[in-house]
Amino acid sequence: MACQSPIIVALDFQYREQALEVADQLDPAKCRIKVGKELFTREGPSIIKALHQKRFEVFLDLKFHDIPNTVAKACGVAADLGVWMVNVHASGGRRMMEAARKAVDQAGTGTQLIAVTVLTSMERSDLTELGLDLEPIDQVKRLAQLTKDSGLHGVVCSAQEAPILKPMFGADFSLVTPGIRPVGSEAGDQRRVMTPPDAVAAGVDYMVIGRPIAQASNPRVALDNVLKSLAAQA
Numbered sequence: 001m002a003c004q005s006p007i008i009v010a011l012d013f014q015y016r017e018q019a020l021e022v023a024d025q026l027d028p029a030k031c032r033i034k035v036g037k038e039l040f041t042r043e044g045p046s047i048i049k050a051l052h053q054k055r056f057e058v059f060l061d062l063k064f065h066d067i068p069n070t071v072a073k074a075c076g077v078a079a080d081l082g083v084w085m086v087n088v089h090a091s092g093g094r095r096m097m098e099a100a101r102k103a104v105d106q107a108g109t110g111t112q113l114i115a116v117t118v119l120t121s122m123e124r125s126d127l128t129e130l131g132l133d134l135e136p137i138d139q140v141k142r143l144a145q146l147t148k149d150s151g152l153h154g155v156v157c158s159a160q161e162a163p164i165l166k167p168m169f170g171a172d173f174s175l176v177t178p179g180i181r182p183v184g185s186e187a188g189d190q191r192r193v194m195t196p197p198d199a200v201a202a203g204v205d206y207m208v209i210g211r212p213i214a215q216a217s218n219p220r221v222a223l224d225n226v227l228k229s230l231a232a233q234a
C-alpha cells in the first residue's frame with residue numbers, strides 16, 4: 001500500500017552503508033526516502049533497489065537541467081527504475097519539461113515528475129546576483145505556472161510559498177517543500193524555512209527533511225517527534 005505520510009527523509013550520505021543504517025531505523029509506513037546527488041553519484045541505481053527492497057517509496061532528487069533530449073532520456077531511465085518521484089529544474093523551460101513528462105509517461109511506472117522553482121537555500125539577494133530583481137515568491141509563481149502548463153505533477157518550492165501556490169494551482173498539483181526545520185533545529189544553508197506543523201497549515205503536500213532527522217542521534221525518534229507535532233495540530 002502507498003505510504004500516507006507527508007514526510008520524505010533525505011538520506012544525504014555518501015555511502016550505501018550509512019544511508020541504509022538510517023533507513024533501517026525508519027518505517028516505510030511513516031516516511032518516504034529521498035536519494036540525492038551525493039548518494040546516487042557514489043552508489044548508483046543499486047541504492048534505489050536496496051531501498052525498494054526495504055519497501056520505501058523513493059524520490060530520486062537529481063534535479064535534471066539540460067537540453068530537452070538529454071533530460072527526457074534521463075527522466076525515462078529514472079522512471080524505469082520505478083522511483084515514486086523524480087525532478088528537473090523548471091528553469092530548463094517548457095520544451096524540456098514537456099519532453100521529460102512524455103518520457104516518464106512512456107515508462108509506464110506511474111512515476112511523478114516535478115520541477116524545482118527557486119531553491120530553498122536562496123533569498124532575494126541571491127536572485128539579484130542572477131539578474132532577477134524580484135522576490136523569490138514572484139519567481140516561484142512564474143516557474144510554477146510554467147511547470148503546470150508543461151504538464152508536470154507539481155513543484156519543489158518552500159513551504160512559505162504554499163499559501164499562495166495551493167489556491168492558484170489546486171489540490172492535484174503537488175507542493176514538495178524542503179527547508180523544513182522542526183523547532184530548535186539549525187537552518188544551516190537553508191533560507192526559506194518553516195516548521196512541520198506550519199508547513200502543513202500552509203498547504204504543503206510533502207515535506208523533505210534531511211539533517212534534522214538523518215543526522216539526529218536517533219533518526220526514528222526524530223521522525224516520530226515530527227509526526228507527533230503534526231498529530232498534535234490536527
Ligand SMILES: O=c1ccn([C@@H]2O[C@H](COP(=O)(O)O)[C@@H](O)[C@H]2O)c(=O)[nH]1
Pocket residue numbers: 010012036116118119120121156157178179180188190208209210211212
Ligand atoms: O530547493 C531545494 C531543493 C532540494 N533540496 C534538497 O532537500 C534536502 C534538504 O535537506 P536538509 O538537510 O533538511 O536541509 C537536501 O537533500 C537538498 O538537496 C533543498 O534543500 N532545497
